[in-house]
């Protein structure tokens with residue numbers, strides 16, 4: 001997939017050299033607002049909804065598909081969401097290299113690829129070592145929130161969550177709760193997170209499974 005003609009990704013697409021090490025969010029965003037990070041942002045629908053609703057928070061999306069990362073960056077720019085950044089990278093690698101300890105308010109993972117075949121389960125994002133990363137990056141009191149439509153993956157995620165002691169299970173509160181109403185808010189009453197896949201799967205009447213966990217204060 002390649003950059004579509006006409007897309008303008010500056011200044012939203014965040015490109016940092018590998019050598020940059022862990023970033024300073026205040027330098028990236030030019031403010032000290034809380035930072036939330038989404039893994040696997042797709043076309044950036046959740047980020048756009050959130051960045052528009054919460055102008056006093058910063059949002060980062062990491063997306064492996066270049067065309068989607070660029071599409072989302074252009075989309076956020078067109079909506080003047082200067083409190084958002086898109087990253088084109090493999091998430092685990094980028095988190096390890098560039099996300100500082102104790103720096104995230106929320107880690108969002110919505111509709112991660114389920115890798116349904118047994119021989120592919122090892123490719124699933126949510127694994128015991130992933131929880132260690134989440135713990136490292138979240139600030140005290142920060143939360144990880146996950147939603148999936150895939151019952152088998154959800155069972156696996158629950159097992160991973162219950163097998164670890166770094167983060168405590170917490171009630172899943174929709175990230176849309178308390179958001180400033182948008183023009184189309186009336187159509188959003190039933191949304192859990194407002195991502196593209198959620199909107200698509202609602203039309204297919206799929207069930208959704210959600211889970212959250214919190215780092216101790």
Ligand SMILES: C[S@@+](CC[C@H](N)C(=O)[O-])C[C@H]1O[C@@H](n2cnc3c(N)ncnc32)[C@H](O)[C@@H]1O
Pocket residue numbers: 039040041042043045062063064065068089090091092109110111112113195196197198
């Ligand atoms: C099923 S889609 C969900 C997209 C979006 N979260 C939504 O709910 O509409 C999963 C997305 O995660 C991206 N992705 C999967 N593994 C990734 C990784 N390791 N790093 C970054 N992005 C990844 C895929 O390219 C894809 O766009």
